[in-house]
Amino acid sequence: MVRSWITALVLAAAVTDAVAVKPDLIVGNPRGLLGKRAPSPDVLTDKLAPLKTVTLPLSWKSSRHQKKILNRRQSTGNSTSGGITAISNPQQLAYVAEVTWGNQTFDMLLDTGSSDTWLLQEGFQCLSSNGSAVDQSNCPVGPLHSGNFTGGQMGNVNFHAAYGSAGVSGAFGFEDITIAGLTVPNAQVALVDQAYFTTNVSGLFGLAFSGLTSEYPGTDTSKDTSTNYINYETVFYKMVDEGLTLPTFSFAPQRNGSNGYLAFGGVPPVNTTGPTAAVPIITGRSQISVNQPFFYNISVDSIVFEGSKNSTMSAINTPFAAIVDSGTSNLDLPAAVANPLLLAYNPPATFGQAWGVYEVPCNATAPGVAITIGGVNFEISPADLIFQTLVDPITGLCVTGVQPSTEPYILGDSFMNNVLTTFDLGALQMRFTALA
Template identity: 30%
Template sequence: MKSSLLAFLAVGVAHSAGRLLYATRHGLVPDTVTSNVIPMRKHIVPSSQHRSSVVKPVYRRTADVNHPANLTNVHDVYYIVDIIVGNQTLAVSVDTGSSDTWFVSDYFECIRFWWQGPEYKPNCGLADGFTGNLSGGVLDNPPFVRSYMDTTFVSGYYGFEDVTVGSITAKNQRVGVVNYTFWAGDGLTSGLLGLGYPFMTSLDGAEQNQAPYDPVFTTMWKNKLIDPLFSIALSRESGDQGEPDGEVRTPEGSYLALGGLPPVEVDEESWARTKIHGVDAIPEWMFEQSDLGLYIIKPDSWVYGRETEDVTPAEADQGAVTTHGLTTNTTQFPVLIDVGATLSLLPKGLVQKLYAAFDPPAKYLSTNGLFFALCNATIPKFGVNIGENTFYFAPEDLLRQTARDPSGEYCRIGVTDVNGGPYVLGVSFLSSVVAVFDIENTEMRFASRTKY
């Protein structure tokens, strides 16, 4: 009955006066700014403090066994919110690439592995944890376990406690408490706020077959505390910026908005929508189920290249400029929308064309394991086509001036190439859009941010 109702509602979606409408149990309504907005703090870890890359908890399932699938990324940009667990405030990283909310306890063991040597002092980069007891008690079985392909992991137990995000409280919420870990955090956070679907919570423990439970966001909308959607706006700026005339302005912040839109300006004519696909859409995961797990979309095409101007004298007199030189790749493939990923990870054949379009072309630096370009290189255009709209990466996200090689001459490119999925659109893409994660209509919506 539920799925039939949603299929019926999805038919009635329309545009009106540039504002994208969506269907909910309340009828056909526009996306509106919500009062349930939580500011996010951006933290950039300096290159001198980078630890080993954290690999996100993404899994593939076969008939008999489940294994984590490799989703590597350089994690040096974190978006942080404060949540209240019981009566304690904890800083956690926001993550659309996982579902559990977990945090370390006041005492946890940070371990080292044998290959690090006995002189190595482990530093998991986790802030102060939860103290005392969970008011709803704990579960002795199953244990809370998340394993990662780069040997990082968290281990502990489940318990129940009220969890408040902004002004919304999930009562007696199931959470993970970590007391044993090998981790590589940012030094400011105590855990993760996972915003994925319940299905991903079933992939816990050695057997990988526990019953799923409702994560924090799911609990909130099922209890009708919010509409079943959230949206995210990520700012690439983190402090006051000086204008050319010397005036200092405060840049737009980063926001997690529960049940509606964040308070940032967007191009209203740029709204586009696309379906959220089930976990079986990513072949590398080897799922047989079509359950919704994470936010997987299939963009219509990709645009890249350097624009060239070709203007006749008559056109120039009229102020006209015709641009050429951009290539459109219509190959469709599934992509994760992941706020917890600093870079975007895309197919090698596509990204190599992007690297070649830099002037001078980007090059691989073996000391860093990624592609870099001269910090003053000419930056090409790179965009994602969704529906009838193209969402371009900002130049400052394609060539990250804050992430340089030891010489300081080369800057890291915000898109990296991988030989196989899962592919990811991370912070380097999301900094240019508002992203709406609509659970009820099983779709994502995007709008371009106005310049900030």
């Protein structure tokens, strides 16, 4: 049965007083809330951000998570009225929304797999993959930020982050940041003056836990190590700290119309169907205390799939932990799970040497696939299992949405495109409901 957003609107009106943000619960110590609250109610909110089209380069892959985890383990043991921002993203390979810095507005990649918020600055030095300076034409990106931080630049610290093979560095400062109609005053953000970055956006809006922030002491990035990073209050943490929202946000991509939303403090006006799966965010896996997890890591029960040549259903009942990451397009799965799925394409997927990924003819038939979380099966659309916009120029084949991987495993946009996903930091819980 389809759950109507109209019904949710009535419910939201009825419980408005009950879910109003209470500053005494959050101001001054948002980190102290992690795992300390009951789950926030999934009521309709008008604090929405509309999504835009961008295709991530293949280099933007899960190796960025591995580097972050290893480093931190070593050191720790278009806007509309009513505050709505939409996600415009027909191909659903990445989620982008408009974000305003002071009085300048930019398209920024929304990334639940990293914490920092940054923009490329006018005159930034484009770098090659080996770190050498190259012409800026080698970094095809969006419009660049002009000027300085309106709240002033921070002294004697630097910003330095890696994303797969991409890397950026620059300076930290303070700026008023507006997204989804919410203005976060004097938030700590970064302006990038050196980058190896080839995505057609202006920067990145980080939504992961603050344990992944990339501030380092001094101004010499060559001295940045895995043990001297500095945690700081991210834009979303400060949004909660200022009493602007409950400690939750949700993604609801749509394939047509508005193309979906990022919502703060509740859920957007979309239709869902079937039961909701609520599962805890795993924190002990990375040897991190409950108050400082890194990624949105959850347990996957199993994978159910149907071969494209027959109607036989198969189940791979091998539980594994996976990061829910809006900044990764595909499903990075254990080889024991991914390989049977790749063989179930018609014709079966083959490994492309040039790009180092599995590929199929662009007119291939994808198998029926469902991911089981919290006892609920979530079907994956065939459109998310073959990337029609990622065509290998040598083979002419399309990249598959499923790829075998080593840990950490990733549930990227190929999964998130099919569900309403709620990130509840207060309860250290994630909730999923199938989109109608």
